[in-house]
Amino acid sequence: MLDLTGELKNNDLELKNATVYRVKNLFDIQQGDLIYLQDWGVDLNYWILDDLKFQDMTFIAYLQSRCIDYAIQIENIETVIQEFISRIKMSINN
16 A cells, blocks of 8 residues: 655655555554554553563464554564564565
8 A cells, every 4th residue: 555755756745655654653652542542553561561471472463463453464473582582573565
């Protein structure tokens, strides 16, 4: 999906892939922070609580469900463990 941006390119509005921005917005916004769309976003504050223990697959399933709720197609998700830090890499379809 393409979206118009406010930037001009050759005296015309530039088109950029909106899916990437939708995913970034989804992961940047905390649930409950917005007045009108309180269920929008990934609530990272909830997941990084000290007393909350979960497996990687639980968080990955949560991310997948949030993306599916807003029609963001996921191409690949993988967990990479490096120096005792677990990272989740997600690729989306453009």
